[in-house]
Amino acid sequence: MIYEEMESRGIIDKPKNEVEQIIYQFICNLGVGVTDSDRSKEYLYYREILSQDKKFMKTVQGLYENRHKAFERGYNTLTAMI
Numbered sequence: 001m002i003y004e005e006m007e008s009r010g011i012i013d014k015p016k017n018e019v020e021q022i023i024y025q026f027i028c029n030l031g032v033g034v035t036d037s038d039r040s041k042e043y044l045y046y047r048e049i050l051s052q053d054k055k056f057m058k059t060v061q062g063l064y065e066n067r068h069k070a071f072e073r074g075y076n077t078l079t080a081m082i
Contacts, residue, residue: 024063 050056
């Protein structure tokens with residue numbers, strides 16, 4: 001009940017979006033870090049640990065799917081103007 005009240009006031013949305021952005025940026029950096037030979041061991045370690053965390057992976061999958069859909073809608077809107 002408290003969560004729903006906080007959510008209705010917008011108290012949860014801003015921090016949730018900020019955390020999602022941090023996760024999104026981390027995943028992007030993870031992809032880049034694997035190609036950097038100096039940091040690849042560190043990133044491989046993070047990848048191994050995080051890939052086993054079911055809750056984290058569910059969040060990452062949701063972010064990927066939602067951002068992809070939003071990007072696609074934006075792209076379609078822009079290209080429809082051409």
